[in-house]
Amino acid sequence: MMNLKGNPELTPRAVIISTPQDVALLDARKGTEMFRKVHVPVLGLVQNMSVFRCPKCEHETHIFGADGVRDLAKTLGLDVLGDIPLHVNIRETCDSGQPVVISQPQSDAAKAYLKIAVEIVRRLPAPPA
Known part of the structure; x- marks a missing residue:
């Protein structure tokens, strides 16, 4: 598909x-x-609020279900680009104006966003030489 400028x-x-x-x-x-x-x-799907990990015991709970986006992606013939966990730090850091990828770059939440970003970039066409 080309846009109006043909690029x-x-x-x-x-x-x-x-x-x-x-x-x-x-x-x-x-x-x-x-x-x-x-x-x-459509480059793919992302599952948001995929899992909650208890900050005390590290137990993981799939509050909203585990594989809904994966099942949908399979049905639609699309890839899952990644999963974003349900974590209070994501909300708190965004509310403070310092997203988790900036304020806590080594956190699991930041790594999830970065993985998704890599998957998106990987699916984009290469820029002209």
């Missing part, structure tokens, strides 16, 4: 972000279908 590297692309809940997955499916209808490539 494929400038063509808009989409990333669908959803929690693993059924209602959210319905919206993610509709969003994907909409982007496909208007010929905007």
